[in-house]
Amino acid sequence: MDIKTVTKYVASLDIDELKSIPEVYSLAALKRFIKPLLAGLGEAPAWFYVSPRRDHVVVPRYFCTCKDYTIRVMARRHNLSCKHVLAQKLAELTGSYRTLFLDIDEYISIVLEITRMGISPTLRRLLYKQRTRHKGSSRNRRR
Numbered sequence: 001m002d003i004k005t006v007t008k009y010v011a012s013l014d015i016d017e018l019k020s021i022p023e024v025y026s027l028a029a030l031k032r033f034i035k036p037l038l039a040g041l042g043e044a045p046a047w048f049y050v051s052p053r054r055d056h057v058v059v060p061r062y063f064c065t066c067k068d069y070t071i072r073v074m075a076r077r078h079n080l081s082c083k084h085v086l087a088q089k090l091a092e093l094t095g096s097y098r099t100l101f102l103d104i105d106e107y108i109s110i111v112l113e114i115t116r117m118g119i120s121p122t123l124r125r126l127l128y129k130q131r132t133r134h135k136g137s138s139r140n141r142r143r
Contacts (some may be wrong), residue, residue, distance in 0.1 A: 026031035
């Protein structure tokens with residue numbers, strides 16, 4: 001497929017159609033999509049998907065770094081998109097994602113780590129810090 005075909009296909013799907021695809025719905029519901037917000041710049045052009053074993057860079061409605069996208073969408077042209085691109089759209093439409101504030105150097109490091117290694121230690125460290133900071137503040141409110 002070419003990018004125009006992928007984009008047109010993803011744009012054609014509404015929220016109900018996306019929810020009707022079990023694999024897409026379950027990915028979005030798990031809140032594994034990360035919407036990066038860049039200091040002084042706002043929304044980043046690409047999101048991240050964090051799974052137990054691999055991470056992916058997802059450019060909304062266009063592209064994903066997963067093998068399925070590379071092989072079945074772009075090379076063999078069997079599919080119109082991968083589940084991550086579709087689930088990212090659903091996550092965005094339903095608000096089922098997390099945000100992460102980053103500076104531009106952190107963002108670039110994460111993208112490079114994912115594209116080179118398939119996983120980003122930097123992203124996971126920052127998410128862990130954010131989670132423990134958030135848990136600490138909610139514990140303090142309960143007291």
